[in-house]
Amino acid sequence: MSGHRKHDTSRPVSAGQSTGAFITEVPEGYRAGFASFVGRPNAGKSTLTNALVGRKVAITSNKPQTTRHTIRGIVHRPDAQLVLVDTPGLHRPRTLLGQRLNDLVEQTLAEVDAIGFCLPANEKIGPGDRYIAQQLSGLGRKPVVAVVTKADLVSKDALGEQLLAVARLGEEILGDGGWAAVVPVSATGDYQIEAVSDVLVAQLPLSPPLYPDGELTDEPEIKMVSELIREAALEGVRDELPHSLAVVVEEMIPREGRPEDNPLLDVHVNLFVERSSQKAIIIGKGGARLREVGSRARKSIEGLLGTKIYLDLHVKVAKEWQRDPKQLGRLGF
Numbered sequence: 001m002s003g004h005r006k007h008d009t010s011r012p013v014s015a016g017q018s019t020g021a022f023i024t025e026v027p028e029g030y031r032a033g034f035a036s037f038v039g040r041p042n043a044g045k046s047t048l049t050n051a052l053v054g055r056k057v058a059i060t061s062n063k064p065q066t067t068r069h070t071i072r073g074i075v076h077r078p079d080a081q082l083v084l085v086d087t088p089g090l091h092r093p094r095t096l097l098g099q100r101l102n103d104l105v106e107q108t109l110a111e112v113d114a115i116g117f118c119l120p121a122n123e124k125i126g127p128g129d130r131y132i133a134q135q136l137s138g139l140g141r142k143p144v145v146a147v148v149t150k151a152d153l154v155s156k157d158a159l160g161e162q163l164l165a166v167a168r169l170g171e172e173i174l175g176d177g178g179w180a181a182v183v184p185v186s187a188t189g190d191y192q193i194e195a196v197s198d199v200l201v202a203q204l205p206l207s208p209p210l211y212p213d214g215e216l217t218d219e220p221e222i223k224m225v226s227e228l229i230r231e232a233a234l235e236g237v238r239d240e241l242p243h244s245l246a247v248v249v250e251e252m253i254p255r256e257g258r259p260e261d262n263p264l265l266d267v268h269v270n271l272f273v274e275r276s277s278q279k280a281i282i283i284g285k286g287g288a289r290l291r292e293v294g295s296r297a298r299k300s301i302e303g304l305l306g307t308k309i310y311l312d313l314h315v316k317v318a319k320e321w322q323r324d325p326k327q328l329g330r331l332g333f
């Protein structure tokens with residue numbers, strides 16, 4: 001979030017004012033600012049972020065809580081620029097890592113201009129959603145848009161009922177008119193994505209763009225690389241692994257002596273797990289699985305960076321790292 005704060009405090013105060021070389025003129029009424037999606041694990045936040053931005057920036061997975069880092073995408077519109085800050089699931093903390101993730105989410109939410117609260121259309125509103133709604137009501141008068149995700153998974157009638165139930169939840173917990181809006185969406189079915197963008201943009205302040213046109217994310221490449229490796233390593237493995245895996249990109253350096261038109265990047269990466277049994281899962285028989293992970297990750301990283309890479313993966317055991325403050329610090333949490 002340091003990048004976020006940096007940009008936020010330097011935010012220009014009035015539309016049309018130049019903040020740097022990239023701004024020429026913006027139409028009257030142009031808005032720009034930050035928004036963040038919250039919601040239970042698996043609620044569809046990352047998928048919606050990607051659909052809005054139109055490119056893969058946050059990892060998605062059908063396993064809960066895989067988005068550890070705050071990753072943003074930038075939606076460029078003729079009338080606005082919407083900077084999306086993706087957060088991990090807000091939930092009742094069980095471990096030190098869980099507590100830190102919640103702290104990170106709350107810190108993020110205090111700084112954004114608008115919040116999109118994602119509630120899946122195909123799941124009953126539960127204690128997890130109420131917990132989040134209560135946390136949001138504690139943030140003061142920050143506008144919260146309720147986004148009913150995965151609308152493609154239910155019938156029209158069921159969707160209507162869920163929209164009503166969500167509206168009632170807002171009135172009950174926030175009082176005073178409840179949510180700023182309630183919008184159904186299907187990120188995978190390309191339904192109402194523009195509408196979500198519209199209602200969030202309506203909450204942003206009048207401001208010139210905060211980023212150059214065409215920029216999709218300002219996340220350091222290294223973080224995106226580590227997310228791609230994490231995604232490859234988690235594909236097809238058991239449910240307990242997502243919480244136990246941390247990926248640290250130790251270095252990315254151009255190989256010396258390569259021709260200019262055919263460079264090669266050496267990428268050295270450590271994958272940390274909590275137990276040696278998990279190390280065995282990642283590596284697979286005779287290292288077969290790790291080779292597959294490496295080859296999948298290499299392809300997506302080469303696609304991202306537009307250059308050939310040599311990917312060197314090492315799997316290490318860091319016992320109980322989720323509960324150990326020193327290890328958490330070392331792994332970048």
Ligand SMILES: Nc1nc2c(ncn2[C@@H]2O[C@H](COP(=O)(O)OP(=O)(O)OP(=O)(O)O)[C@@H](O)[C@H]2O)c(=O)[nH]1
Nearest residue numbers: 042043044045046047061062064065067186187188
């Ligand atoms: N059918 C359908 N599935 C969706 C939709 N949006 C997301 N999903 C699926 O729901 C699962 C979870 O989506 P994510 O975007 O990873 O959810 P998240 O809220 O970011 O999850 P965490 O990172 O665990 O907090 C994935 O399997 C997605 O493919 C949608 O609009 N329709």
